[in-house]
Amino acid sequence: SQQGEEDPQALSIQEGENATMNCSYKTSINNLQWYRQNSGRGLVHLILIRSNEREKHSGRLRVTLDTSKKSSSLLITASRAADTASYFCATLYSGYSTLTFGKGTMLLVSP
Amino acid sequence: GAVVSQHPSRVICKSGTSVKIECRSLDFQATTMFWYRQFPKQSLMLMATSNEGSKATYEQGVEKDKFLINHASLTLSTLTVTSAHPEDSSFYICSARSPGLDGGARETQYFGPGTRLLVL
Numbered sequence: 669s670q671q672g673e674e675d676p677q678a679l680s681i682q683e684g685e686n687a688t689m690n691c692s693y694k695t696s697i698n699n700l701q702w703y704r705q706n707s708g709r710g711l712v713h714l715i716l717i718r719s720n721e722r723e724k725h726s727g728r729l730r731v732t733l734d735t736s737k738k739s740s741s742l743l744i745t746a747s748r749a750a751d752t753a754s755y756f757c758a759t760l761y762s763g764y765s766t767l768t769f770g771k772g773t774m775l776l777v778s779p
Numbered sequence: 780g781a782v783v784s785q786h787p788s789r790v791i792c793k794s795g796t797s798v799k800i801e802c803r804s805l806d807f808q809a810t811t812m813f814w815y816r817q818f819p820k821q822s823l824m825l826m827a828t829s830n831e832g833s834k835a836t837y838e839q840g841v842e843k844d845k846f847l848i849n850h851a852s853l854t855l856s857t858l859t860v861t862s863a864h865p866e867d868s869s870f871y872i873c874s875a876r877s878p879g880l881d882g883g884a885r886e887t888q889y890f891g892p893g894t895r896l897l898v899l
Contacts, residue, residue, distance in 0.1 A: 701887070710783075710872055711823070711890040756822065766813065767888065769823045 674757060674770040682778055687744040689773040691757030692737075698760045700733060701767065702742050705754045714742075714755075747777045782806055783875050785891035792863055793899055799859045800894045802873030808853035809875035813888065814846075817870045829856050863898045870895050 674691045681687055693700070699718045703711040717724045717733045717740065724731045730743040744751055754774050758767040782805040792798050802812060811830050815823040827843075829835040829850035837843045845867075847859040856875075860867050874888040 710892040713887055716887060766825055766828060771822045
């Protein structure tokens, strides 16, 4: 299976703290994307990082990509209770046109 | 922009009946739509890819006669679960992609809110 892995599976923090989630994948990619899913809802696209990029920012989000280690991290700074959700990484593997989703990290931010 | 809707949001049906789920791109034309299935607290598993006007491409292990997909227009794709059984109970999510939305890169998918199916 090409499915990637995320860690941790679950993360519980207090408001104001930073949350870091990691994603590992199997083979070479075109890009890696992070999505957010609130309980029982669809996915919201957060950020896309291409294989030739190392870091990207969007508001309180910071994504890094290390192609040598086949891994990515998503950092949410100054977390809020509204950030509580599941976060998935998805990879677009080279030569493929469909996304492969990781298993996700459930983030709980307590007030 | 880039809104995708699904209907219904929730459906309960009896075993043996068929259920149709609609996926619409509201403000853009979706050349490609994807159907995913998600079990509780698990990841999304791609079921099939559909391109407007052509037959869907199913992932390995997905029964094409069980999960009928039709992508008759650039704004609508339907998934019909035929002769549904309790093991088909799941959360079904569609997504749409359009090269016009991200400069032709065809990289970003826009997801619908999902349909929860419960088969009794």
